[in-house]
Amino acid sequence: MTVTTFIPAKSTAVKNYLTAGFGIRSWLLTTDHKRIGLMFFGSVTFFFFIGGAAATLIRLDLLDPAGRLVQPDMYNRLFTMHGVVMVWFFLIPSIPTTLGNFFLPLMIGAKDLAFPRLNLLSWYLFNASGILAVYFLLVGGVDTGWTFYTPLSSQYATGHVLPAAMAVFVNGFSSILTGLNFIVTTHRLRAPGMTWFRLPLFVWAIYATSLVMVLATPVLAMTLALMSMERFLGIGLFDPAIGGDPLLFQHLFWFYSHPAVYIMILPAMGVVSEVIACYARKPVFGYRGMAYALMSIAVIGFFVWGHHMFVTGMSLYSGVVFSFMSFIVAVPSAIKVFNWIATLHKGWITFDAPMLYALGFVGLFTTGGVTGLVVATLAADVHLHDTYFVIAHFHFIMVGGTVSAYFAGLHYWWPKITGRLYPEMWARLAAILTFTGFNFTFFPQFILGYLGMPRRYHAYPPEFQVWNVLSSAGASILAIAYILPLAYLGWSLLYGKRAGSNPWHATGLEWMTSSPPPEHNFVRTPVVTSAPYAYPDPETLADEPAGRRPQA
Amino acid sequence: MSQRAAALKPEMQYADLAQQGETAQLGMWIFLATEVLFFGGMMAAYLAYRMTYNADFDAAAKESVIWIGSVNTAVLVTSSLTMVMAIHAAAERERQPIVYFLLATAALGLIFLGLKGYEYVEDYNDAVVPVLNFHPKEGNPGAVELFWLFYFYATLLHAVHLTIGIILVFFMAVRAKRGAFDAGYYAPLEVVGLYWSFVDTVWVFLFALIYPIGRSG
């Protein structure tokens, strides 16, 4: 991207955002999107390890067909805790509130988000909901599953459904306000010359995500409010005793919760587009198509929710429509995969850690997507519904896909965020372990599901044991792969080499300012004059550091 | 006072006040889109049951107090007019009329809430309040109860929104009196106006869903 009339900040002359103020007040009352991004990073990391602890206990229990580690009731609470925490307290906020918060204004050349105080409020709402979540876990948890289906949640649940629903409700408003802020910022605060089709794909991805956040989350909020009232009053709109319809709850729930998957995966696609372009040193193939694909996934994603309900007795005709729409959403998804591959074609590829994570994403997302088509097929779903096949499918998308991309982005932008380089070899090791551990954990679950093992049981027939042991063994590799970055990224904060303003020779406005960026991002507002991903000819990069040189 | 107003500067992230004002309005529009879906979830539930239990909903709706609903509709529509007049006065930079029109708007909002409260008492006397006092005269009691649950959820949620609106309008009146809009920058007023009109519009939909349906023939 060519930038004129713009002078990079001299790190000695200008305080960066970390040194602009000290003390707890300068953080808790900050309106700087970069600091708020870091604070969100702290919050979601905390919940990632809580959700991970529940997953660990689940995998330990399933080592043994009799499931002797925990009682069935405890098992119900564990998978509910795992689902609620991972979906709302990690996966949905992960990329948008951390990397999105930090980089959206930088990438469009703005000084901050449109509503900085609202952004801080989002963080406080998130933590308030987090406190409610920790509360419901400490007092004994919930046994409904993350889906809160009525009448189980309203009449028959023995857990603390009300605080759990309240936690998700408040969390939703944090999500809505973040999305609102991102949409308005993208519309109004782009730097001069930053037209819509000069936006980096990460910005497009965050924009599409925000649309889904703003339009889907309120429906979940209303649904959970109605469910909570039903539990509180003992009578309600979904109560079959007075003619209410529990399936209506499921429709409303999935109207949010299917698009919620796109809240998780669209930002990941944005990150991967940035990373692949940088480490293939080529413009993203079919840039406009990629932007349109993001938007169409966001829109079509609103009309497929019924595929979660094929076996509830819904009419065959609506089943056919929902199945068809689910196939349609695969088209823009496939366009994205083909375009990433085309970007790699004849690129000058280096396998740095962010690239390894990104390539892992492409493989895992493709696997998760194609198996999504299997469960979107009406007849196949009768066999596979509520089995481990579904579990494996959505973990390939949400964990294999989103978490890999989250780590890709974290490594890629780490020098910009902290001003330090991470140790490359350790990072590559973590990336490879993530991919390996993930496949070991979840591929066996496709087989388990196909063989008929249902989800949400704490015990199972002995013939399934070998696949379950394989899966639990893989999970231990995955755990190491997730803890490892915590260690070496933490180490790099103190001992990592200082990063220049653009260690990867990447394009994009965020690399044009110093690392870490100054308080208001740019010393002078940049002016953009060309399309993104204008990577130069390989020849002009002959003076790069040795590790970045072409391997002839 | 006017000097302070003249020195009004945009916040750090904006180039000028015009950009700041337009951005604030866009923010409110997006928020209202969220609100549409928030109320929409409940209205979708209503419509599903309205189609399933058509006759019972007709029977239930006949028990609603239509005269209060109608008067309240007139009250809120009038309040939207006074709200717009306040914004017009701000555009003309006339301080006193802004204050008067805003206070009139807030007062109409309070009248609505007062009438609504009285209507709830009437509903209680008609024995159509689920959980507290519910003995429907006509129709299948279960389906009738679904109607009344919707009625209370929807109107209470609307009342909460209206209360927030009244507080905002009152706050704007205080700011107007102190001369905050004298310099011709009145985007906050427009943003509150947008919100007010939305709350008003929601009521129009609720009125249509609740009061006339059992009486149309």
Ligand SMILES: [Cu+2]
């Ligand atoms: Cu889905």
